[in-house]
Amino acid sequence: MLAEDFAVNSDPLKPHLARLVHIDKSVKDRYVFHFRFEDPELNESFSYRPGQFVMLSVLGAGEAPISLCSPASRRGTIELCVNRVGRVTNALYRLRENDLVGIRGPYGNGFPVEEMEGHDVLLVAGGIGAAPIRGLLWYLLDNRNKYGNITFLCGSRSTKDMLFREEFESLLNRPDIRCLLAVEAVPEEDEGKWPGDVGMVTDLFKYVKEIDAERTYAAVCGPPVFYKFVLRHLVDLNIDKDRILMSLERRMKCGVGKCAHCMIGDKYTCIHGPIFTYWDAMKLPEMI
């Protein structure tokens, strides 16, 4: 028997039953599902870091890794923004409020929020990437005095596709954060009502000229093509490659460094990630 066996008394692969308590259907095929564990004690003690993920089981359909988008600084309800794209997520969309699922975790490294203390933070989210970034954003705002200037750039295809749109719009007037929003298109019914920019998320960098690169962390998440353009802007701003943090996605079957589906080079996305630095991405092949 190894020493580790004494340290860990619970099975890391065993999901716990959780109840679907609310579905936020604001964005088509990108619903935000709210869950509470059936075990009240677990529900109370379940804590996580921004950027971590859980393994979600839709009973009978299987399991998939989903990043936590609820603020780690507020316990009680787990929020998962789920893109309707595969077998498990499609099955999830067939569930109704009050249905049961299995959840285990949290897994992954999460954002290095302690290391980031005392620094300015530039958050950049594109499309579904807003989910993990939103968790970090609220963590920073809930611990506002520990961080310097906070700038949040968020883009999506249209006003209809912007995740957490109301929430983000309300940040536009908040004095302790600089929130910049962009959509590529404003549909007719939103004409005159959209307070943000019209354009790509990268267009928002024109407002971000004066940053203190030496004391800035950037946290970015979005689809693969998004990284290629956003990273260029961040490098132009002179932010060190190991202070540019990115959240990546991979196929996963275990979430605990065993099944090896999520490997990138010599790293496990579930253990060494899902938050990697741009420097990691430069070193490791096939990362984006």
Next chain:
Amino acid sequence: MATEVLLGQGSVRILPKKYAAQFYKNLGVFGELHGPVQVKPGLVVFGPAASFSDLALDQVRTLLPVKKYLFPPKEEQYRFSTREGFVEPEVEEKRTVLFGVHPCDINAVALLDRVTSWKYPDPKYRARRQRLIIVGVDCIPDEYCFCLPMGSHTADEGFDLFLTDIGEEYFVQVGSSLGERMLRESWDLVKQVEQEHIEAFHQRAEERQKAFRHDLDAHRLAQAILVGFSSPVWDEVGKKCLSCGSCAATCPTCCCYDVLDEVNLDLKSGVRIRRWDDCMQPEFALVAGGHNFRAERSTRFKMRFMHKINSFKAEFQRLGCVGCGRCIAGCPADINVIEVFQKITGKKVTSVAG
């Protein structure tokens, strides 16, 4: 007879071969006896072997390695229902004595032990591991063996007993407290080690060492893979590879898995199955939405070695290949990993009879 208390007398003993059958039989007290058995010409597998004469100890490698005892090809992970949640299936308490495990395979088990206890211990593996008793036996390498350059030609840990053939006798090393109890069970069959036995032990080691014929530099492999990431070697191998996965299935350290749910007819309950998977399969890194991070065979093949060499070195300070040669013996496309390692490190290729 009062039990003799022996302190500081070392953990080695000599077993005359004429007593080997009786010694083997006595091991049955500790669990069901298994070992390498020949099922047809050219095919040796680990399986039940009631008596010593059933064992094919002169054979170099079994089709599947020890991992099949610890990490079955397919197993029930949980039963689930909306009423009960996820429940572990009942486990068998049976112990197995696996006799005739070679040093490469023992080293592989030691690696699996580390993988399965790393960060998040795997309870199913750990439970099975505690019920598997390993009796190692040494061997003479064939043309596919390269455990010597991989540093796995001797076993320092991971066995309960280890037998080295020194002619008319076996030189027995004890590797665990349970191994000591097993030796006690046959105390009247074994004798003390004399200087001549130690000499014979080293002579045997020299003999084994001389039988290896491949020039490899394992220490440079991790670096060479990174430097040679865009080397044509990978494309060359990728073109030959059939993505059949026989290399991963027969590999003693490959332990990637897939998880799938099977639903019962009531549609309310089912079982979660875990089964072997391998990184050679095209859909291994395919994500929902259709993006495949490793769509080409060459990148999958390269990934397998980045995992075994670079990742194992980084996490476990040991390479994840023990040089057992199973992937070479079983490859239908005649891909030879010795050759791949030699090419990627810029060495001369030593040919292997196909």
